[in-house]
Amino acid sequence: MYDNVIDQSKDITILELLDRVLNKGVILKGDIVISVADVDLVYLGVKLMLSSVETMEQLKSGNAILPINPGK
Amino acid sequence: MDLLIYAILSVKNDSEKLNVLLAEMKGVAGADLAAVAFESTSVVVSNIQRADLAADRNTAIEYAAVIETLSQHFALLPVRFGSVMESKEAIISMLEKNHPDIQKNLINVENKYEFGIRIFCQPEILRAELRAKSEAMYKNLLPPATETKNSATWDWVNKKLREHRLEELLIAHVDSVITDITEQLDRLNAISKIKKMVTPTTIIDGVFLIDKVLKDELIHIAGDLQNKYHGLNFILTGPWPPYSFVDFTVK
Numbered sequence: 189m190y191d192n193v194i195d196q197s198k199d200i201t202i203l204e205l206l207d208r209v210l211n212k213g214v215i216l217k218g219d220i221v222i223s224v225a226d227v228d229l230v231y232l233g234v235k236l237m238l239s240s241v242e243t244m245e246q247l248k249s250g251n252a253i254l255p256i257n258p259g260k
Numbered sequence: 261m262d263l264l265i266y267a268i269l270s271v272k273n274d275s276e277k278l279n280v281l282l283a284e285m286k287g288v289a290g291a292d293l294a295a296v297a298f299e300s301t302s303v304v305v306s307n308i309q310r311a312d313l314a315a316d317r318n319t320a321i322e323y324a325a326v327i328e329t330l331s332q333h334f335a336l337l338p339v340r341f342g343s344v345m346e347s348k349e350a351i352i353s354m355l356e357k358n359h360p361d362i363q364k365n366l367i368n369v370e371n372k373y374e375f376g377i378r379i380f381c382q383p384e385i386l387r388a389e390l391r392a393k394s395e396a397m398y399k400n401l402l403p404p405a406t407e408t409k410n411s412a413t414w415d416w417v418n419k420k421l422r423e424h425r426l427e428e429l430l431i432a433h434v435d436s437v438i439t440d441i442t443e444q445l446d447r448l449n450a451i452s453k454i455k456k457m458v459t460p461t462t463i464i465d466g467v468f469l470i471d472k473v474l475k476d477e478l479i480h481i482a483g484d485l486q487n488k489y490h491g492l493n494f495i496l497t498g499p500w501p502p503y504s505f506v507d508f509t510v511k
Contacts, residue, residue, distance in 0.1 A: 201497060204376055206317065208503035209324045213338035214268060216345065216354070216510050 262344045263296075263351065264288060264308040266326045267501075270335040270366040271295075271302045278302060281333055288313070288322050296348045298355035301362055303339075304330060305351070310344060331501035335370040337362065338503045354510060361508035368451075368507075372469045373499035375478060379437065379464040380493040389491065390429040394422065434463050437489065441466070444481045448474045453504060463492070467504040475499060 264287065271278050275297065282293040287306030295302040304326070313319070320341050327338045345351050355362065434456050445452055445468055454466035470478055479496070486494040 200495060202317075202321070204497045204500075205324050206320055208338070208500060209320050209327075209341045211340075212503035212506070213340040214343075214506050214508075214510060215340050216265065216343040 261307050262310055262346055263305040263348070264291075264313065264323075265339045265343045265345060265351070266293075266304045266306075266323065267330055267336040267338050268355075268362055268366070269295075269302045269304065269330060269337075270300060270363075270370065271297065272300050274334070275302065278304075278334065281330070285326060285329060287326055288319055293326065296351045296355075298352050299359065301355055301359070301366070303351050303355065305345075305348075308344060313342065313344070327501050335366050336501060337365055337369070337506050338501050357511045358508070365506055365508055369469065369502040369505055371472050372502060372505075373472050373475060374467055374469050374502045374504055375496060375498035376500065376504075377441070377464065377466045377468070377482065377497075378462055378495045379489075380461050380495070381463050381491065382493075383460050386433075386491060387426060387430070390433065391422075391426055394425045394429055397425075431457075437492070438464060440488075441485060444485065445470075448478060448481070450478075451505065469502060469505050472499075 266287065269278065275295070278295055282295060282304065285293050287293045288308065289312070291306035291308065293304055293306050295304055297303075323341050327336070330336055331338075345354070438454055438456060441464070442452060442454070448470050450468040450470045452466055452468035454464060456464055458465045482494060482496045486492075
């Protein structure tokens with residue numbers, strides 16, 4: 189069960205990281221090159237993955253996924 | 261050959277430290293990293309052919325890893341993945357034009373971490389709890405004297421009223437959680453940006469900036485909040501470089 193929790197937490201961390209790298213930070217106008225035919229494929233993929241996490245959250249109960257239980 | 265830009269750093273008098281650090285690191289696709297300096301700031305770059313910049317997850321993670329390592333040593337402003345400029349001269353010109361804004365932003369994030377918090381609910385459970393609460397509050401409400409209990413009009417009005425009260429209770433509940441969180445964060449002098457009801461399951465999506473030394477205290481606060489709100493699922497992520505606290509538009 190613990191392995192399961194750790195794996196899911198890693199997934200969330202990677203999704204949060206990608207969300208930041210792709211969607212936040214200083215924007216140098218006109219110099220973003222990560223797009224194909226005006227569709228940002230990487231970002232689109234991240235949004236889909238985030239949706240998947242939320243679906244997973246709906247299916248889970250209580251705080252099984254929580255990485256924040258100090259002192260426990 | 262273009263230059264892929266990773267971050268803008270406050271280097272001050274530590275340019276030698278930065279050079280040593282960059283010599284030990286690699287950028288996207290194993291490229292060497294270099295610094296382009298203007299006064300006390302430096303931009304970290306690597307050579308890149310635009311056509312070779314892969315738009316995939318692994319490349320984005322490699323890019324983030326560079327920013328993460330640099331952030332452990334210097335105050336910095338992360339640059340969005342995929343930002344490319346054509347020459348060192350163009351970068352220096354950009355630094356020069358934006359120097360006041362860059363300095364102001366670097367000061368704001370110095371010795372601080374960004375954390376993210378998402379609070380999920382199980383909508384059906386939360387709504388059932390709030391529905392029960394709403395019905396208890398309004399159980400003595402009677403239909404108007406001019407209507408019978410079975411009238412279609414009354415049923416429709418009653419249904420809409422119940423839905424409206426439920427939404428009101430939901431919003432009030434989310435607001436009370438936000439108030440609680442912000443009051444706790446205020447103890448840490450945190451700068452926060454919180455969005456509520458982002459989706460039916462994500463009731464709060466927030467980021468905040470705190471002093472690095474307060475990291476453990478923040479984790480305790482988040483744990484206490486989770487214990488207080490059993491029906492909600494808290495996910496705290498971080499520490500992150502200050503991706504969400506860059507507050508200027510490059511000229």
